Amino acid sequence: MANQLDVVLLTNTSQVDVQPLLKQLEEHRIVQLELENLNGKELSNALQDTQSDTVLLIDASRYDISLKKSALDLLRMVSQTELDWSMIYSDYEIVADGDVQETHLLDHHDGRLRDDTDYGFVWLLHREKLSNILPMDEDNQRSLLYELRLRLSEAGRLVHIANRYSGALYTVTKLADTQNVFAYLLADKELQLERERVLSRHLERIGAYLEPGTHYESVPYYNKEYPLTASVIIPVNNRPKFIGMAIESIFRQSVKEVEVIVVVNGGENDPTVAAVQAYLPGGEKYDPEKPPVTLLVHDINNIGFCLNSGLEVAKGKFYVQLDSDDQLMPDAVEKIVKVYADDPKIGMVIGSYEVWELKSSGELVRMDSIPVVTHAEWTEENGRNNLLRINGAGAPRSFYVDVARDLGLLDMNTSPYARNYGEDYHFVLRMSEHHRIGRVWDPVYKVVRHSGGTDHSIDQQTVDRNNNAKDWMRMEALERRKKINGVG
Secondary structure, three states: OOOOOEEEEEEOOOOOOOHHHHHHOOOOEEEEEEHHHOOHHHHHHHHHOOOOOEEEEEEEOOOEEEEOOOHHHHHHHHHHHOOOEEEEEEOEEEEEOOEEEEEOOOOOOOOOOOOOOOOOOEEEEEHHHHHHHOOOOOOOOOOHHHHHHHHHHHHOEEEEEOOOOOOOOEEEEOOOOOOOOOHHHHOOHHHHHHHHHHHHHHHHHHOOOOOOOOOOOOOOOOOOOOOEEEEEEEEEOOOHHHHHHHHHHHHOOOOOOEEEEEEEOOOOOOHHHHHHHOOOOOOOOOOOOOOOEEEEEOOOOOHHHHHHHHHHHOOEEEEEEOOOOOEEOOOHHHHHHHHHOOOOOEEEEEEEEEEEEEOOOOOEEEOOOOOOEOOOOOOOOOHHHHOOOOOOOOOOEEEEHHHHHHHOOOOOOOOOOOOOOOHHHHHHHHHHOOOEEEEEEEEEEEEEEOOOOOOOOOOHHHHHHHHHHHHHHHHHHHHHHHHHOOOO
């Protein structure tokens, strides 16, 4: 950049050597701050004390950052040509073990509310827009960049400089990350609460916050009698060796007025069909004293369609979730149903689960490294708001079958980017806007991890597609909630 620029450099000198980066920036005014000991007031003061029209913020607290020689010129040119922007961010390169990997970030929109969304490590900030959003929350220490990014999104456009190839603006030297869908479960409670507070205040400022206890409707089916208490619907594709264990976990339920609806979506030749037929009348595992098993077969792999097909024929008052490779604990239905009895405004119940691992030997072992997953973010006061920040909607899920029909059932891959992903999340968002979400805090479900499961580490392309799907659902939820609040 031709003009001298103010640079706010966030560091952790005990871990990262920033001297090479300081050498690159020696022509500019640099304020160096230790991120680990920083709070919102101190960062606000540093940003307010800047003088240049744009401010370069670099997070070098965890990894070595090296700017490309033309990076500042490109940022300057973009800043002069884009309209109503508050922040500019860009794709970057990762160097890990000598290999260079290009990291392509997602374009911003209002639904990008997750606290782990990657916006990179180098941001150009609009000085005038900054003055409209500061100061930040003095109480926040570990969510400063999350809060800053949300506040900037309220003030103007977040502009993404994308890279096709060899177009990254800077290089990050770090270990390559693996994607683990259970990683968020290990975040400590204090950090979760801080980020929940950051999001809630953002939602309040944009008119999308749902106040505790408001807008809940009573369920019209609360006192209605049904032939069965619960319908457990299992969508499945090519899992013949697991489906029997799932079905038998339903047979063991302490509540006997239940049914099993298995929806195979691999067509008649799917080997799961034969495995389920063994539990039908005439099959070798059929027992008339056990809950009835219904088999539906489709030749289209669409999870929302499978679940909705099961809901169409369900005789139970409540739906209860069960994936084909997981298991219900014997008291699952009993504990879930008790929660509904507490309040006619409860339209859905979310339980808690343990994570188990199926070894190659066939042994099923509890994974003690992962505590019981309670989804404690589902507080009575703020769960439906906090859901916009995280990807997990909790399990197992249960809801009134007729309420699902009233709400229009589950998404069938019609939402943008949805590919058999997020149909449950989309439904929970909608349900929480009309009815209370009840909770079971005891573990009533076993999530079974195995080599063929979808909860193992997955590639970045799949992660981005999945995040795009849920972020779009979040954006739609924001608009619905603003209307509920009479905003806009």
